[in-house]
Amino acid sequence: MTAQTLDGAATLETIKAELAQRVAALKDQGITPGLGTVLVGDDPGSHWYVGAKHKDCAEIGITSIRRDLPATATQAEAEAVIDELNADSACTGFIVQQPTGLDEFALLSRVDPDKDVDGLHPTNLGKLVLGESGPLPCTPVGSIELLRRHGVEIAGAEVVVVGRGITVGRPLGLLLTRRSENATVTLCHTGTRDLASHVRQADVVVAAAGVPGIITADMVKPGAAVLDVGVSRVDGKVTGDVAPDVWDVAGWVSPNPKGVGPMTRAMLLTNIVEIAEKSARA
Numbered sequence: 001m002t003a004q005t006l007d008g009a010a011t012l013e014t015i016k017a018e019l020a021q022r023v024a025a026l027k028d029q030g031i032t033p034g035l036g037t038v039l040v041g042d043d044p045g046s047h048w049y050v051g052a053k054h055k056d057c058a059e060i061g062i063t064s065i066r067r068d069l070p071a072t073a074t075q076a077e078a079e080a081v082i083d084e085l086n087a088d089s090a091c092t093g094f095i096v097q098q099p100t101g102l103d104e105f106a107l108l109s110r111v112d113p114d115k116d117v118d119g120l121h122p123t124n125l126g127k128l129v130l131g132e133s134g135p136l137p138c139t140p141v142g143s144i145e146l147l148r149r150h151g152v153e154i155a156g157a158e159v160v161v162v163g164r165g166i167t168v169g170r171p172l173g174l175l176l177t178r179r180s181e182n183a184t185v186t187l188c189h190t191g192t193r194d195l196a197s198h199v200r201q202a203d204v205v206v207a208a209a210g211v212p213g214i215i216t217a218d219m220v221k222p223g224a225a226v227l228d229v230g231v232s233r234v235d236g237k238v239t240g241d242v243a244p245d246v247w248d249v250a251g252w253v254s255p256n257p258k259g260v261g262p263m264t265r266a267m268l269l270t271n272i273v274e275i276a277e278k279s280a281r282a
């Protein structure tokens with residue numbers, strides 16, 4: 001048996017086609033959405049991600065506002081750029097690409113919560129806890145959307161999330177337990193005594209630990225859906241948290257690359273368009 005693919009790359013293309021129509025409708029109303037990015041330093045991975053986001057925007061008619069700072073940039077210089085984008089009416093929303101090497105909590109907190117298309121501002125994470133509407137974190141929502149668009153049942157499912165990071169694991173638990181998703185979630189982490197015993201119960205496994213190959217075939221219930229969110233570089237190659245033999249046991253697997261990574265970009269684009277649509281209604 002070999003698992004079916006949760007194809008994030010193809011789903012990104014589908015979502016871009018849908019969003020291109022919504023962007024065209026906004027332009028008919030005189031509104032052009034704009035995405036800003038703030039990048040500090042010269043990490044090659046970060047440059048690739050930011051470049052990919054701007055390419056996505058260009059394809060669907062969203063304007064790009066790109067601010068690249070040298071690795072020597074100070075906290076004050078980065079904060080000045082954030083202030084500038086907060087005030088720029090052409091900038092619908094923006095992200096501060098991580099890592100910056102600076103005080104990230106201070107940077108994130110300085111972004112106007114209404115322009116926080118990463119959904120990582122403390123106010124927006126607070127809204128998520130409270131169940132209020134606001135921009136949602138891209139990777140967790142992208143993971144849910146990837147399952148939904150492949151017909152994987154979430155309501156009532158036993159979901160095991162491996163990893164409690166602020167960008168994926170922690171918010172994913174909050175999202176999946178909302179009434180609209182209705183999953184039962186177990187959040188595993190480095191303090192979990194017996195990871196395998198938890199994963200074995202799961203209908204859906206989300207591997208977001210950042211430990212290459214931590215999820216192996218013997219841990220997976222036959223037919224389960226397995227999302228590989230981890231990104232590590234091993235010998236210069238992107239390597240996920242899911243061992244290759246999992247494909248022999250699982251019903252669905254998201255490849256890595258071409259799985260959750262492109263879905264993160266799809267949700268960033270979606271957040272931009274939704275903010276622009278909200279401004280059109282105002």
Ligand SMILES: Nc1nc(=O)c2c([nH]1)NC[C@@H]1CN(c3ccc(C(=O)N[C@@H](CCC(=O)O)C(=O)O)cc3)C=[N+]21
Nearest residue numbers: 049095096097098099118238257258259261262264265
């Ligand atoms: N403020 C902020 N927001 C982010 O959303 C953010 C961030 N910081 N810092 C870094 C992570 C990482 N991230 C990815 C986005 C796209 C792919 C992606 O599309 N990857 C492709 C190609 C992977 C490759 O070959 O290198 C794929 O999976 O197929 C991956 C990872 C967003 N991040």
